[in-house]
Amino acid sequence: xxxxxxxxxxxxxxxxxxxxxxxxxxxxxxxxxxxxxxxxxxxxxxxxxxxxxxxxxxxxxxxxxxxxxxxxxxxxxxxxxxxxxxxxxxxxxxxxxxxxxxxxxxxxxxxxxxxxxxxxxxxxxxxxxxxxxxxxxxxxxxxxxxxxxxxxxxxxxxxxxxxxxxxxxxxxxxxxxxxxxxxxxxxxxxxxxxxxxxxxxxxxxxxxxxxxxxxxxxxxxxxxxxxxxxxxxxxxxxxxxxxxxxxxxxxxxxxxxxxxxxxxxxxxxxxxxxxxxxxxxxxxxxxxxxxxxxxxxxxxxxxxxxxxxxxxxxx
Amino acid sequence: xxxxxxxxxxxxxxxxxxxxxxxxxxxxxxxxxxxxxxxxxxxxxxxxxxxxxxxxxxxxxxxxxxxxxxxxxxxxxxxxxxxxxxxxxxxxxxxxxxxxxxxxxxxxxxxxxxxxxxxxxxxxxxxxxxxxxxxxxxxxxxxxxxxxxxxxxxxxxxxxxxxxxxxxxxxxxxxxxxxxxxxxxxxxxxxxxxxxxxxxxxxxxxxxxxxxxxxxxxxxxxxxxxxxxxxxxxxxxxxxxxxxxxxxxxxxxxxxxxxxxxxxxxxxxxxxxxxxxxxxxxxxxxxxxxxxxxxxxxxxxxxxxxxxxxxxxxxxxxxxxxxxxxxxxxxxxxxxxxxxxxxxxxxxxxxxxxxxxxxxxxxxxxxxxxxxxxxxxxxxxxxxxxx
Numbered sequence: 160x161x162x163x164x165x166x167x168x169x170x171x172x173x174x175x176x177x178x179x180x181x182x183x184x185x186x187x188x189x190x191x192x193x194x195x196x197x198x199x200x201x202x203x204x205x206x207x208x209x210x211x212x213x214x215x216x217x218x219x220x221x222x223x224x225x226x227x228x229x230x231x232x233x234x235x236x237x238x239x240x241x242x243x244x245x246x247x248x249x250x251x252x253x254x255x256x257x258x259x260x261x262x263x264x265x266x267x268x269x270x271x272x273x274x275x276x277x278x279x280x281x282x283x284x285x286x287x288x289x290x291x292x293x294x295x296x297x298x299x300x301x302x303x304x305x306x307x308x309x310x311x312x313x314x315x316x317x318x319x320x321x322x323x324x325x326x327x328x329x330x331x332x333x334x335x336x337x338x339x340x341x342x343x344x345x346x347x348x349x350x351x352x353x354x355x356x357x358x359x360x361x362x363x364x365x366x367x368x369x370x371x372x373x374x375x376x377x378x379x380x381x382x383x384x385x386x387x388x389x390x391x392x393x394x395x396x397x398x399x400x401x402x403x404x405x406x407x408x409x410x411x412x413x414x415x416x417x418x419x420x421x422x423x424x425x426x427x428x429x430x431x432x433x434x435x436x437x438x439x440x441x442x443x444x445x446x447x448x449x450x451x452x453x454x455x456x457x458x459x460x461x462x463x464x465x466x467x468x469x470x471x472x473x474x
Numbered sequence: 475x476x477x478x479x480x481x482x483x484x485x486x487x488x489x490x491x492x493x494x495x496x497x498x499x500x501x502x503x504x505x506x507x508x509x510x511x512x513x514x515x516x517x518x519x520x521x522x523x524x525x526x527x528x529x530x531x532x533x534x535x536x537x538x539x540x541x542x543x544x545x546x547x548x549x550x551x552x553x554x555x556x557x558x559x560x561x562x563x564x565x566x567x568x569x570x571x572x573x574x575x576x577x578x579x580x581x582x583x584x585x586x587x588x589x590x591x592x593x594x595x596x597x598x599x600x601x602x603x604x605x606x607x608x609x610x611x612x613x614x615x616x617x618x619x620x621x622x623x624x625x626x627x628x629x630x631x632x633x634x635x636x637x638x639x640x641x642x643x644x645x646x647x648x649x650x651x652x653x654x655x656x657x658x659x660x661x662x663x664x665x666x667x668x669x670x671x672x673x674x675x676x677x678x679x680x681x682x683x684x685x686x687x688x689x690x691x692x693x694x695x696x697x698x699x700x701x702x703x704x705x706x707x708x709x710x711x712x713x714x715x716x717x718x719x720x721x722x723x724x725x726x727x728x729x730x731x732x733x734x735x736x737x738x739x740x741x742x743x744x745x746x747x748x749x750x751x752x753x754x755x756x757x758x759x760x761x762x763x764x765x766x767x768x769x770x771x772x773x774x775x776x777x778x779x780x781x782x783x784x785x786x787x788x789x790x791x792x793x794x795x796x797x798x799x800x801x802x803x804x805x806x807x808x809x810x811x812x813x814x815x816x817x818x819x820x821x822x823x824x825x826x827x828x829x830x831x832x833x834x835x836x837x838x839x840x841x842x843x844x845x846x847x848x849x850x851x852x853x854x855x856x857x858x859x860x861x
Contacts, residue, residue: 160476160477160776161475161476161780162475162476162477162776162777163475165475224475358857361857362856362858375851375860378847378848378851379844379848381857382797382850382855383847385850386797386798386801386850387770389794389798390767390771390773390774393773393777394766394769394773396475397773400476401477408762409762409766410766412763413766413767413769457763458759460762461759461762462755462759464762464766465761465762469740
């Protein structure tokens with residue numbers, strides 16, 4: 160067992176982190192954070208496109224771990240970037256790069272709300288017994304707004320999937336695996352970013368003549384959040400390494416079960432400032448709220464995990 | 475990045491399972507494990523069981539050959555911990571010597587102490603206990619009051635006279651050696667020193683305390699003018715706190731609680747299925763959630779071991795892992811209490827009872843859960859100290 164990244168993986172992660180550091184911060188308007196629910200990561204997206212990072216999973220000697228590094232590092236940015244569908248789910252599901260951005264949805268999500276759908280060029284749909292891949296062009300997409308820090312869209316009507324490319328029954332568990340892995344990676348990144356952002360704030364913010372972060376009530380909750388975020392990260396990395404559907408389900412479950420407390424604590428400890436759109440906190444916590452309900456939420460991942468861990472006991 | 479066990483780890487695990495299959499009593503889960511690793515029945519059984527481990531050179535594979543090991547990597551320590559702790563620790567407190575008392579002696583001991591104790595641990599000759607907590611100093615060890623006053627005895631030579639008391643001391647009733655903290659100098663952490671003391675030393679009186687979780691797990695230990703020779707001092711006078719800080723990283727994740735929780739959870743699911751409770755989706759979801767917590771704790775522990783194998787400072791990783799273990803332990807134990815409470819009755823299901831009992835201790839033993847969080851707060855998040 161060796162939990163270090165290989166030298167090549169570490170170099171890749173560092174390169175991604177540099178791009179995120181250089182291009183992933185919030186563009187200030189008049190020196191202040193613009194009051195929006197989400198901000199597109201235009202410069203970061205251009206940098207990743209130019210460097211070929213979205214195709215990293217298909218490079219020789221690379222795969223899910225390398226794509227996972229990209230998804231997680233990019234997810235630390237407060238800016239919204241469609242990355243998991245393009246760099247992880249699409250390539251590993253189909254063996255090719257799909258026209259991006261890529262939106263991923265269950266059939267029932269299509270007319271309710273899907274991340275990145277209003278910008279996507281490709282739509283991947285999880286059906287009961289198949290996976291459909293289709294271009295978004297020609298579909299009527301309605302942009303949605305809400306407290307989610309992602310661009311959201313829904314279709315005016317369920318499209319005719321009979322004309323869509325079908326990947327077959329065997330693609331269903333693979334899409335579920337990759338989607339759960341992506342979800343866990345994105346959640347791990349946003350959880351850690353929420354903790355980091357909040358930790359810096361409570362070190363500075365004074366209350367009763369002391370830093371907020373000097374109160375044990377605050378310290379212990381942030382510490383528990385840190386334990387959970389670290390756990391989600393390592394479960395996700397193991398799932399990326401192993402390719403195991405169970406590992407992916409456990410990672411997604413632990414993420415969705417843990418993130419609500421991180422969101423709550425983030426907002427509690429940022430106080431009233433965290434209630435404003437001029438404070439950057441919501442760019443992560445709003446994302447976490449959406450991720451918490453994706454793919455059926457934690458109970459769906461739990462049901463899937465239970466059937467995989469204890470197959471002989473499944474009803 | 476590689477999460478797979480290497481062949482030597484797998485072979486080591488297989489050898490350990492052979493010993494378990496051949497030498498653990500057939501009624502282990504019914505008549506041994508539920509009583510706890512410091513119960514008289516488990517401690518007495520451990521003498522023979524440990525001798526078999528030692529006969530096959532299985533106790534401390536990860537130690538240097540000079541001290542009875544085989545120069546194997548640090549992963550062997552977690553392999554044996556997983557295999558033993560998951561059974562309710564049939565080694566009893568031999569694990570304490572192998573996990574952290576031995577490494578402390580290796581790092582801080584004199585050559586004579588190394589010769590006296592390290593091979594003895596490898597050969598499973600001693601059971602250990604730790605004399606840390608006191609009536610007025612549990613979590614706050616720096617407040618301990620037991621004294622070790624230097625004395626020049628005309629017959630026994632230079633040494634220390636120990637006076638005071640320890641409490642909630644696991645294993646003490648049948649242990650051979652105590653890893654004792656006593657105060658040689660003044661107040662605070664700077665006055666703490668470590669001693670290796672045979673428990674049959676005149677002046678040491680050990681009385682059992684009935685615990686809520688297992689039989690005779692706790693003891694009071696009274697020291698009344700107990701003479702401890704100078705060569706029992708580990709490290710220098712007043713250096714005890716530094717020793718404790720070093721061994722904490724071995725102690726806090728030394729018991730692979732996640733593995734016991736994992737196997738306990740598998741057992742619980744079998745019982746839930748027998749009762750028809752597995753059809754309840756809430757029950758299945760909660761079991762899966764516990765499984766996720768167990769696996770998160772496992773990986774956070776592996777992260778510490780990986781660093782140890784590479785001779786890295788563990789930083790705050792130990793405390794993150796320990797807290798995750800505590801959460802996992804309780805997640806599984808709570809399932810038993812909620813869904814199968816009748817199995818906690820005496821004699822109903824020793825495996826369930828054993829998991830439930832050990833989970834009770836996990837947030838207290840080896841440092842309170844809140845202390846782990848303090849350490850995460852200070853060393854990982856680098857939050858300012860409180861008033």
